[in-house]
Amino acid sequence: MALRLGLPLRDMEMVQFHPTGLLGGKDTRMTGTVLEEGLRGAGGHLLDGNGRRFMFDYDEHGERATRDIVSRGIYAQMRSGHTTPNGGVYISMGHLGADNVRNKFRGMVKRCADCGFDLAGGRVEVVPTAHYFMGGLVCDPDTTTELPGLFVAGEDASGMHGANRLGGNGVANSTVFGGVAGDVMSSYAASAGPHQDPDETIIEAEISRALHPFSKKPGNVNSLREDLMDIMWDNVGVMRTAEGIKRGIGQIRQLKAELLETGVGEFDTIFNVTWNDWLNLRSLAETSEMIAQAALSR
Numbered sequence: 311m312a313l314r315l316g317l318p319l320r321d322m323e324m325v326q327f328h329p330t331g332l333l334g335g336k337d338t339r340m341t342g343t344v345l346e347e348g349l350r351g352a353g354g355h356l357l358d359g360n361g362r363r364f365m366f367d368y369d370e371h372g373e374r375a376t377r378d379i380v381s382r383g384i385y386a387q388m389r390s391g392h393t394t395p396n397g398g399v400y401i402s403m404g405h406l407g408a409d410n411v412r413n414k415f416r417g418m419v420k421r422c423a424d425c426g427f428d429l430a431g432g433r434v435e436v437v438p439t440a441h442y443f444m445g446g447l448v449c450d451p452d453t454t455t456e457l458p459g460l461f462v463a464g465e466d467a468s469g470m471h472g473a474n475r476l477g478g479n480g481v482a483n484s485t486v487f488g489g490v491a492g493d494v495m496s497s498y499a500a501s502a503g504p505h506q507d508p509d510e511t512i513i514e515a516e517i518s519r520a521l522h523p524f525s526k527k528p529g530n531v532n533s534l535r536e537d538l539m540d541i542m543w544d545n546v547g548v549m550r551t552a553e554g555i556k557r558g559i560g561q562i563r564q565l566k567a568e569l570l571e572t573g574v575g576e577f578d579t580i581f582n583v584t585w586n587d588w589l590n591l592r593s594l595a596e597t598s599e600m601i602a603q604a605a606l607s608r
């Protein structure tokens with residue numbers, strides 16, 4: 311919304327990857343679900359497809375290095391070809407004692423079991439996963455933006471974490487600045503005077519923008535969404551090159567054009583999940599292009 315309004319955005323390319331997203335294969339939507347940092351903190355090992363512990367090749371802190379270092383280490387290891395059956399690496403906790411792991415990490419053990427993995431005693435396939443967005447709207451510390459009456463707090467805002475958020479500071483950011491926004495907005499509302507009349511031309515333009523997919527022949531929105539994920543992972547992912555980013559931008563633009571020609575079936579605006587997916591995908595594609603452009607500029 312801010313991008314469409316032309317408001318200034320900052321650090322849009324700064325996407326934090328969490329090193330250990332569950333890798334459950336193509337048949338489950340659990341892939342990418344985070345396996346918590348505490349597993350590495352407690353002494354979990356990361357092993358490549360050959361069972362070799364590799365993180366000390368990349369950093370003296372091994373698995374306990376920061377998220378960006380571990381994510382890059384895993385990604386480099388994956389590129390070298392020593393991967394697990396699904397193309398990632400393993401996290402292994404068994405050496406810490408299966409009962410101990412079960413007691414300390416009950417939720418994680420259950421999550422892995424749901425995907426057929428034994429976290430307590432065996433190995434679980436993991437892969438870096440897009441986790442947190444450091445970029446966002448430019449705002450002042452009191453959450454005001456360039457647009458009077460628009461306030462921003464939490465992950466949509468930018469500048470609180472620099473280029474690399476430390477674990478645990480995300481919720482703090484959202485709650486602290488959410489509280490600030492509440493105070494500032496109530497004073498603003500009390501002093502801002504009566505509402506302005508809405509601009510009918512803007513409303514009409516937004517309605518026609520939203521209804522666009524009903525005017526097109528139905529297509530496969532989900533497969534386009536998966537294409538976008540692949541484009542971003544391959545070209546604008548954990549490790550980036552100018553050449554790859556440019557290729558990514560070209561592919562995103564192509565996908566956006568394809569999406570605009572893809573419809574969602576019969577006109578039905580009530581609880582229409584496909585329509586919702588279409589609208590989300592359009593925003594995702596626009597944001598993806600912005601991430602890639604910002605990365606290229608940097």
Ligand SMILES: Cc1cc2nc3c(=O)[nH]c(=O)nc-3n(C[C@H](O)[C@H](O)[C@H](O)COP(=O)(O)OP(=O)(O)OC[C@H]3O[C@@H](n4cnc5c(N)ncnc54)[C@H](O)[C@@H]3O)c2cc1C
Pocket residue numbers: 344441442463464465466477478479480481482484
């Ligand atoms: C798997 C995972 C684990 C995490 N673990 C931690 C952790 O342990 N510690 C930590 O500090 N941080 C953690 N984070 C980060 C932290 O949880 C988030 O940064 C934080 O919750 C973001 O809060 P928010 O209110 O800014 O945004 P959100 O929680 O994303 O809230 C935005 C809300 O807006 C709604 N919304 C979106 N579009 C619209 C629309 N058009 N109209 C109306 N509503 C809309 C969404 O449905 C959502 O409810 C984690 C993040 C993830 C993904």
